[in-house]
Amino acid sequence: PAAVPTDNIAAWRGQCGRSDKRLDLDQRTILDKGTHNDHCHRRKMVPHDLAISRANITLVGQIRLLVGDEPCQAGDVLNPASRRFHDSYDIAKRLRHLANEIVGFENLIRSPADLTADAQNAPLADHTVCVALWRRPSFRLYGNHRHLIHLLRHGNSPTGPTLPQLSRAKTSSDQDQIIFEEKDETFTCGIGITSDEKYFIIGTSDHITTEEYFFPTDTKEINPTLFKKRKNDVRYSIDSWRGYFYVHTNEGARDYKVLRCKTNQIDKLEVFIPAKKETVIGGFEFLDDYILRSEKSDAIPKLFVRNINTNKEEEIKISDEPIGVPGISLMQRDTNTTMIRVGWESMATPGQVYEYDIVSKQKKLVKQTEVPSGHDSGNYVVERIKAESHDGQMIPISLVRLKTAKQDGKSKILLYAYGAYKHSISPSFSASRFCLIDRGITFAIAHVRGGGDLGDRHHEKGKKKFKKNTFLDYIACAKHLIEQRYTYKGGICFYGGSAGGLTGGAVANLSPDLFFGMLLLVPFVDTMTTMLNDKLPLTPGEWEMWGNPIKSKEYFEYILSYSPYNNIDKKDYPPMLITTSLFDNRVLYSEPVKYIAKLRETKTDNNIQLLKCKMEAAGHGGMSGRDNAITELAEEYSFILKSAKILK
Numbered sequence: 001p002a003a004v005p006t007d008n009i010a011a012w013r014g015q016c017g018r019s020d021k022r023l024d025l026d027q028r029t030i031l032d033k034g035t036h037n038d039h040c041h042r043r044k045m046v047p048h049d050l051a052i053s054r055a056n057i058t059l060v061g062q063i064r065l066l067v068g069d070e071p072c073q074a075g076d077v078l079n080p081a082s083r084r085f086h087d088s089y090d091i092a093k094r095l096r097h098l099a100n101e102i103v104g105f106e107n108l109i110r111s112p113a114d115l116t117a118d119a120q121n122a123p124l125a126d127h128t129v130c131v132a133l134w135r136r137p138s139f140r141l142y143g144n145h146r147h148l149i150h151l152l153r154h155g156n157s158p159t160g161p162t163l164p165q166l167s168r169a170k171t172s173s174d175q176d177q178i179i180f181e182e183k184d185e186t187f188t189c190g191i192g193i194t195s196d197e198k199y200f201i202i203g204t205s206d207h208i209t210t211e212e213y214f215f216p217t218d219t220k221e222i223n224p225t226l227f228k229k230r231k232n233d234v235r236y237s238i239d240s241w242r243g244y245f246y247v248h249t250n251e252g253a254r255d256y257k258v259l260r261c262k263t264n265q266i267d268k269l270e271v272f273i274p275a276k277k278e279t280v281i282g283g284f285e286f287l288d289d290y291i292l293r294s295e296k297s298d299a300i301p302k303l304f305v306r307n308i309n310t311n312k313e314e315e316i317k318i319s320d321e322p323i324g325v326p327g328i329s330l331m332q333r334d335t336n337t338t339m340i341r342v343g344w345e346s347m348a349t350p351g352q353v354y355e356y357d358i359v360s361k362q363k364k365l366v367k368q369t370e371v372p373s374g375h376d377s378g379n380y381v382v383e384r385i386k387a388e389s390h391d392g393q394m395i396p397i398s399l400v401r402l403k404t405a406k407q408d409g410k411s412k413i414l415l416y417a418y419g420a421y422k423h424s425i426s427p428s429f430s431a432s433r434f435c436l437i438d439r440g441i442t443f444a445i446a447h448v449r450g451g452g453d454l455g456d457r458h459h460e461k462g463k464k465k466f467k468k469n470t471f472l473d474y475i476a477c478a479k480h481l482i483e484q485r486y487t488y489k490g491g492i493c494f495y496g497g498s499a500g501g502l503t504g505g506a507v508a509n510l511s512p513d514l515f516f517g518m519l520l521l522v523p524f525v526d527t528m529t530t531m532l533n534d535k536l537p538l539t540p541g542e543w544e545m546w547g548n549p550i551k552s553k554e555y556f557e558y559i560l561s562y563s564p565y566n567n568i569d570k571k572d573y574p575p576m577l578i579t580t581s582l583f584d585n586r587v588l589y590s591e592p593v594k595y596i597a598k599l600r601e602t603k604t605d606n607n608i609q610l611l612k613c614k615m616e617a618a619g620h621g622g623m624s625g626r627d628n629a630i631t632e633l634a635e636e637y638s639f640i641l642k643s644a645k646i647l648k
Contacts, residue, residue: 186541194240195286207544210235241286254456256281280455288336292328299396299453319344325428345429347400348380371431387480395473398427399444409485413442419470420499422452422459448473464547471506478514497521505564515574517643526591527563565595572605577639579612586620
């Protein structure tokens, strides 16, 4: 996690690029590992004269080198499919350009501030640029010119109308040098740079398998070298520092380990950080004499510092709170230092950033997130409890509530869940939650299987033929909260989106009487129809997550048995708010529209089930801009408070 982590109350939004938080451009951040498509989440801020965006696209693509004297052309399209909007935001800011998401199909038009009206109406090129990486002139790869390494999708955007683009002067596709081409339609690819800036890394992956290539930043002829051939269900990513490649991999270690080898002896790997039982070995960052790394056990992240010379390691503890989200970032480009920045936040404590000395362990608070309306962390209590699921698996629950709230079985709870793609939901801070908590609603996170909260096994037991574990885990968490008198039957509100919306839709069919309300945001509720349509660009890559019902009768019957749309029954359902957008290319608007139409026709209750379909420009993560995000969140919370009968 970064020094100021993403707000995880709507973690699915963070995946889709809706995060209000920004890091300083001159800070590098620790690698964010252990999530789906691990190698695509190398979130590194690099020097001012070098901008990197590492992306995860959805179609077969090529990485090319554009040759030309004008490195900064209007109308180049950036795709934030890495689900981190700040990557393209940083590129735009460094190059004094502005990135705009103008429709919702996740293509950002990058254009100079003085873009003319004629240029705005120029036609779209044959290829869509999805990710850009600029080289400094000091690299002198091709004389004194700067060059753009970019990633292309074959053909025009498959999901949307033609977007305005200014043609690239002095550059044509005929002059492009193809650096890498991924031909497997289930794989996605991207490009980044190592910590010592000596190598570019090309990564390609599906949900469970990765493959990486590297080439020096000072080379005149680009010929990527394969680090290790792809092997099914083996993920790895590489970084370089002081003559070594460091390899973060799950081969022979489901929750990862770190290997290393000399950069000129990539076939001679040695164990650097061994695997640990029930512990996810996370990413790392480098100083001259130290390696900073993260790991997670029992869904609680921790930070460690290792002396490279002595190989001794110790945990960095920045707070006395037992549950929270730590983060590390470097203070400066000069890595000959013992000073770093360490961040901390919890479900009750706003984000804090400290200057921390690795040797003396002295810390100095340099920044703290301010809550304009005021906030006293002492008024709240954060707890971690566990619920036993149907098969004996213990499922963690993180919650925050008023310290004065009585555990008497009369309170209401907002129980959030996601449960897919090995995405972990961190127990982080969100100021917006407290408009609910201060009114007596407990906020809780169910760390259900399918996510990555407890490592790879936790993820594997919540996908494909084990997908129902996700739903049953959630129900077990809800019932445990009732048994422990945090709430009562009918006192729970479900909150989740996208794949989390699938969780909510399935749970609504199984145990609708648990809820006073449900929010299904851009929900994946017509699972069967989508998985049967191999013409959709995302579907082939999703078969590894859900199974392929086209080729397997067993998967067909299994998906059909839980798909929310196919299992709506004649029974009472709770009040619901369901959202979608005409321009959502991850979960098509037809899914929630079909779902609510069938629900209204079949259900036996008189409760209100609302559908909000955005007709204007908006994508899977909602409309762009802070004001729009606040407006949408206000609508959602208003629905919760009204359904809870706290507001009229």
